[in-house]
Structures are given as C-alpha cells and as structure tokens.
Amino acid sequence: MKRPRLIIVGAGQAAAQLIASLRADGFEGPVTLVGEEAYPPYQRPPLSKAFLKGEIGLDRVILKADSFYEEAGVELRLGRRAVAIDRDRRMLRLDSGERLGFDRLVLATGSRVRRLSCPGHDLSNIFYLRGIDDVEAIRPHLVAGARLAVIGAGYIGLEVAAVARGLGLEVTVLEAAPRVMMRVTAPQMSSFFEAVHREAGVRIACGTMVEAIEGAGRAEAVRLADGRRVEADVIIVGIGIVPAGVALAEAAGLACDNGIAVDALTRTSDPRILAIGDCTSHPSLLYGHRVRLESVQNAIGQAKTAAAHLLGRDQPYDEVPWFWSDQYALKLQIAGLNAGYDRVVLRGDPATRAFAAFYLSGGVLIAVDAVNRPPDYMLGRKAIGERARPDPERLADPDIPLKDILS
Amino acid sequence: MPKITYIDHAGKERTIEVPVGLTVMEGAVKNNVPGIDADCGGACACATCHVYVDERFMDKVGKAEGMETSMLDFAEDVAPNSRLSCQIRVTPELDGLVVRTPKSQH
Structure with missing residues (x-):
C-alpha cells in the first residue's frame, strides 16, 4: 500500500498537528478531514481568555491559513459528523449518508462539555x-x-x-x-x-x-x-468535559476505557485505527497507569506520535503533561499530574504573587504548579520527566537556585 | 502586507506575507513554516518558538522583556538576538524582517 487513504475524524488541534507532521515528513496518501463544526481546526485555550475578552479575533484563533489545507492536499468535510465506522469494509459513514473509504483512520474527536441535569437546566440564558x-x-x-x-x-x-x-x-x-x-x-x-x-x-x-x-x-x-x-x-x-466519539468507537467494537483506549503508539484495539487527543486514554509511561488528558500538549504530542507511526517510525509517546491558565495578570503553568501526592512544598511567597507548589510522591517529584514563575515550571517539567527526588527542605528555600536542587 | 523571511537551520528561506497585528510566530504556524512549533499557541508558556532576529532589525523588534526573558532561558542556544516569536507583533515597520530558526526546533 504505497499511498494509503487516511481519514481524520475531528477537526481540532490534534488533527491540524497530525496533518502538518504527516506532510512535513513525507506522507503522500490522500487525507480527508471530517469535522462537526463549521470551522477548520482552531485553538480552544483562547476561547475562555483573550478571545472571550475580544482582544483577539477569529483570524488569530484559527490555527492554519486556508491555503495550508489546499497545499497539503487535504479534503475538508466540515459541518459533517461521522456516524459509523465499518471496520470490515473500511468505510466511514457520515451524517449526510455519504460513505468514505479508508486504509487508515484517526479518531481525533476531542471532548464535549458535561451538562447540568438539575431542574431548569434547559432554560435559556x-x-x-x-x-x-x-x-x-x-x-x-x-x-x-x-x-x-x-x-x-x-x-x-x-x-x-x-x-x-x-x-x-x-x-x-x-x-x-x-x-x-x-x-x-x-x-x-x-x-x-x-x-x-x-x-x-x-x-x-x-x-x-x-x-x-x-x-x-x-x-x-x-x-x-x-x-x-x-x-x-x-x-x-463549566463543570468539566467528557471524551467525545466514544459511542462511535464502541459501536465499532473498539476498546474504550475512560475514553478511546490507545497504546503508546496511539493505536486503538484495531491497529489500523488510531486515536489522539482529548478523546483517548493512554498508558502513561511516567505515571505507570492509564490517563486521559484534556490538553493542547497531549493533542500535539499524540498527533506527532501518530504521524511517526503512520510513517513507520515508531516512537512511544512519553511526555510530561503540561497545562496553563491565565487569570487576571497571573500565569499559572502546570507540569505533571499531582494525583497521589503525599507532600507539597511551596517555593516563594504567595503574597508576592510569584510562587510555585512542588508535589512529591514517595520523594519523587510528580508535578509542579507555578504562578508567574516560568523557570520553576520549566525546570520542574524537566525534572519530573527525569523522576527527580529533590530535597524538600532545599526546595522550600528560594535562595538556593532551583537548577542546583533539581540537577 | 509586511513580508517576513524565515530561514531554517539548513539555510532554506521562506518569505511569507503576514498581516499586521499577527505575531511572527503566527505567520509561521499558519503557513506551515517548519522550525516554529509554538505548542502553547502564543501564551509565552513553552519556549518552542525561539528565533534569531536579523541584526539589522534588532532596533525595530526590540529585546525580550519580563516573562519572555525568563522563558528564553530555557530555549537552546540562546544568543543576544534571540526572541520568542510569539511575542513579536508584526507592524508595517517590520516589512522585510528576517528571522532564523534554531536547529533544536527541527
């Protein structure tokens, strides 16, 4: 199969990265991108920040120029929903009734909001x-x-x-x-x-x-x-999100476990079908259990992993998760997952609005939250990947350079 | 529209017209210029959009400040003309700007 036909379901940040990586590294097969929304892939993080505020417009939220998809030879099917995967015939059915044939399929269906169910949940406003x-x-x-x-x-x-x-x-x-x-x-x-x-x-x-x-x-x-x-x-x-596309995957007989279950190469239980981004759960090499991440970092990281796999250059996904949040003039940067921590060490004084929390589990650094302290975040992220065991007393002393403590 | 030239570590040049108001990073990402990842989308949170600004434009572009300086510390092979391209806003004065991308981002 020289030029496999690829279909990507879900037109979010993971899809945009997958296309960019595939084309940059020589994937030549035809690519079709199916997305429910009317927009080509765009960034979600600014939606609750600069875009909501009106500081930036649609042009800056949309990830790629229109010419990008044209030049990449990607057929866009926007405003269309995938309703069924026929694995035997390798066909994807859309809500329009149309059937598209594929050799490889990537599910990048993202997540959807959790909704209220209390009385009055359906009122307007x-x-x-x-x-x-x-x-x-x-x-x-x-x-x-x-x-x-x-x-x-x-x-x-x-x-x-x-x-x-x-x-x-x-x-x-x-x-x-x-x-x-x-x-x-x-x-x-x-x-x-x-x-x-x-x-x-x-x-x-x-x-x-x-x-x-x-x-x-x-x-x-x-x-x-x-x-x-x-x-x-x-x-x-804003009461959380749940993985989308799980029903589609389950109906096709793909294994799901808190999202569409994939391995470290982003393969689902059917190796011809991959899944990336928010909709997946994957075995975290770092934490030793399956995790589902809701983040840009994971969307991009798994997209790159999937692209490498589709090109025959397998590289298991093993990144330290990271996140950020902007509130007022504060930049909160988070590296790692803190679940299971048994000790928190604060570095810096919260009253100065620049400090960080380091999370340890059995002495191992597993996560860092940094407020207006980018160096703590960047060094922390690296140290988490290295399974560092920093001395908590020294960590709490902002006069000792972090570089010396974490190296 | 201001033209910006991105030169990768191997010397390959790409000249892109970037609308005023976008950042140098956005001009690259939207047009698939390799070497600028910008994983965080311009939030100054990842240091993956590091560029070297052509010396002739350093006065117009200016030096890194504040948060950007702290983040630049974590980019590789930082030089005096290093900037995070997500923090350089395109203005008419930047027409003809040349930036080079570091090897580590390829």
Missing part, C-alpha cells in the same frame, strides 16, 4: 463554553453591570470569571467541591486563587450544590442546596 459559536453566543451578555453566575470553579469557570470582572460584570462563582480547582491543585494554590478572585470583586461559594435553575423560560436565578438563591442575568457553566 444558560451557556457552556467549548467552541467558537459558544463564545459568540455568550459575548452579547457580557455587558458591564450584568449579573453573571458561573457554575463550576475549574479553569474554565475561573478564567471566565476573570474576563467578566474585567468587563465590569457582577460575578458569582458556585462550586460543589469545598475549594476552587480542587481536581487539579493543592489547597494552598486553591486558597491563593480564591483570594485573588475575591480581591477582584468576585463572590465565590464553594461546597454548595446547585439544586435548580429558576426562571420562566429564561434563567433568572440559581437555587443552591443550602437554600441560597443567586440571581443572575446570565449563567455560564
């Missing part, structure tokens, strides 16, 4: 933030003086809160967990971000479940389990 169209729908509501209730205090919720405060809205953040960003960060980091938001004028209520959204046709208030009622002109929900 409740928004989720995942795509460009979501932001376009939200923007007209972000006017100074309006009351915004944000449900969920994860990255998305807090980034939205920061942008909305900047635009002059009255913002209340509601979180079921006892503290903000609980899933990803240590209590010290949560307290810091909570304080920053409060200082900016955001009201935060943690440890309280949303019981219902009230209103007649249009959402007017959030009723909490503790009886409180938070009035709102607009509600934005």
Whole structure:
C-alpha cells in the first residue's frame, strides 16, 4: 500500500498537528478531514481568555491559513459528523449518508462539555463554553453591570470569571467541591486563587450544590442546596468535559476505557485505527497507569506520535503533561499530574504573587504548579520527566537556585 | 502586507506575507513554516518558538522583556538576538524582517 487513504475524524488541534507532521515528513496518501463544526481546526485555550475578552479575533484563533489545507492536499468535510465506522469494509459513514473509504483512520474527536441535569437546566440564558459559536453566543451578555453566575470553579469557570470582572460584570462563582480547582491543585494554590478572585470583586461559594435553575423560560436565578438563591442575568457553566466519539468507537467494537483506549503508539484495539487527543486514554509511561488528558500538549504530542507511526517510525509517546491558565495578570503553568501526592512544598511567597507548589510522591517529584514563575515550571517539567527526588527542605528555600536542587 | 523571511537551520528561506497585528510566530504556524512549533499557541508558556532576529532589525523588534526573558532561558542556544516569536507583533515597520530558526526546533 504505497499511498494509503487516511481519514481524520475531528477537526481540532490534534488533527491540524497530525496533518502538518504527516506532510512535513513525507506522507503522500490522500487525507480527508471530517469535522462537526463549521470551522477548520482552531485553538480552544483562547476561547475562555483573550478571545472571550475580544482582544483577539477569529483570524488569530484559527490555527492554519486556508491555503495550508489546499497545499497539503487535504479534503475538508466540515459541518459533517461521522456516524459509523465499518471496520470490515473500511468505510466511514457520515451524517449526510455519504460513505468514505479508508486504509487508515484517526479518531481525533476531542471532548464535549458535561451538562447540568438539575431542574431548569434547559432554560435559556444558560451557556457552556467549548467552541467558537459558544463564545459568540455568550459575548452579547457580557455587558458591564450584568449579573453573571458561573457554575463550576475549574479553569474554565475561573478564567471566565476573570474576563467578566474585567468587563465590569457582577460575578458569582458556585462550586460543589469545598475549594476552587480542587481536581487539579493543592489547597494552598486553591486558597491563593480564591483570594485573588475575591480581591477582584468576585463572590465565590464553594461546597454548595446547585439544586435548580429558576426562571420562566429564561434563567433568572440559581437555587443552591443550602437554600441560597443567586440571581443572575446570565449563567455560564463549566463543570468539566467528557471524551467525545466514544459511542462511535464502541459501536465499532473498539476498546474504550475512560475514553478511546490507545497504546503508546496511539493505536486503538484495531491497529489500523488510531486515536489522539482529548478523546483517548493512554498508558502513561511516567505515571505507570492509564490517563486521559484534556490538553493542547497531549493533542500535539499524540498527533506527532501518530504521524511517526503512520510513517513507520515508531516512537512511544512519553511526555510530561503540561497545562496553563491565565487569570487576571497571573500565569499559572502546570507540569505533571499531582494525583497521589503525599507532600507539597511551596517555593516563594504567595503574597508576592510569584510562587510555585512542588508535589512529591514517595520523594519523587510528580508535578509542579507555578504562578508567574516560568523557570520553576520549566525546570520542574524537566525534572519530573527525569523522576527527580529533590530535597524538600532545599526546595522550600528560594535562595538556593532551583537548577542546583533539581540537577 | 509586511513580508517576513524565515530561514531554517539548513539555510532554506521562506518569505511569507503576514498581516499586521499577527505575531511572527503566527505567520509561521499558519503557513506551515517548519522550525516554529509554538505548542502553547502564543501564551509565552513553552519556549518552542525561539528565533534569531536579523541584526539589522534588532532596533525595530526590540529585546525580550519580563516573562519572555525568563522563558528564553530555557530555549537552546540562546544568543543576544534571540526572541520568542510569539511575542513579536508584526507592524508595517517590520516589512522585510528576517528571522532564523534554531536547529533544536527541527
């Protein structure tokens, strides 16, 4: 098979990287890209930051020039959904009824938002933030003086809160967990971000479940389990994402395990079909168990791994995961996954708004959260990959150069 | 539209018209110029868009500041004319700009 026909399902950042890597390294087969949204691949991180704020336009969110796909010889099928994979006949069926033949298939279906299910969840004026169209729908509501209730205090919720405060809205953040960003960060980091938001004028209520959204046709208030009622002109929900495309994969008999299960080469249980990015779970060589990552880094890393595999140059995927979040003038950079940590070492004083949290498990550095401290993040990321065992006492002393501690 | 020339480590040149307001990094990524990965999309969070600015343009482009300086520390083979291309905004004055990409980003 000299020129295998490749179909990529899902037109996100992973797909764009896969195409770029494949063409740069000499993949000659015809490529078709199927995407549900009307847009060619674009960056999602700015959607809850600069794009929401209106600082940057669509031109800067879209990843590639239109000519890129033309020059790469990629056929775009946008606004189309893949509905079935026939593995025996090697055919992909689209919602238009059309059938496309493939030799290799890559699922890059990303993730979709988790939705509210409480009474009133279907009222108007409740928004989720995942795509460009979501932001376009939200923007007209972000006017100074309006009351915004944000449900969920994860990255998305807090980034939205920061942008909305900047635009002059009255913002209340509601979180079921006892503290903000609980899933990803240590209590010290949560307290810091909570304080920053409060200082900016955001009201935060943690440890309280949303019981219902009230209103007649249009959402007017959030009723909490503790009886409180938070009035709102607009509600934005950020309660996490779930892998997309799992039903499609399962129906085709592909193994799924908290996402489409792939190996370190991005192969699904059918080696002719690969899967990359948010929709997958993969065996982490670093952490020794299967993980599902929701990040640009993983989308790009697995795309490069898949491209190498399709070109016959296997290179197992083994990267330290990394993430970032911008809130107000703070840049939070995260390397590694902190699950299972038994010790947190703070480096620097949170009061200076430049500090880092180092997470250790059995003495091994497994993750770093750095606020306005890029060197801690960059050195930490490298040290995590090296399974470093830094001395906690020295780590806590900002006068000792990190380079000396982590090398 | 300002023209920017990207020269890779092997000497291959690519000249691209980049709209004013985009960054030098975006001009490269959108047009598939190799050697500039910019994994973080321009958030100054990854140091994978390191370029060497042609000396003739150093005055117009300016030196790295603040967060960019700290991130540049982690790029490889940093020189006095090193910049992170995600932090160079294209202006009409930068027409004709030449940047070189380091070997480590290929």
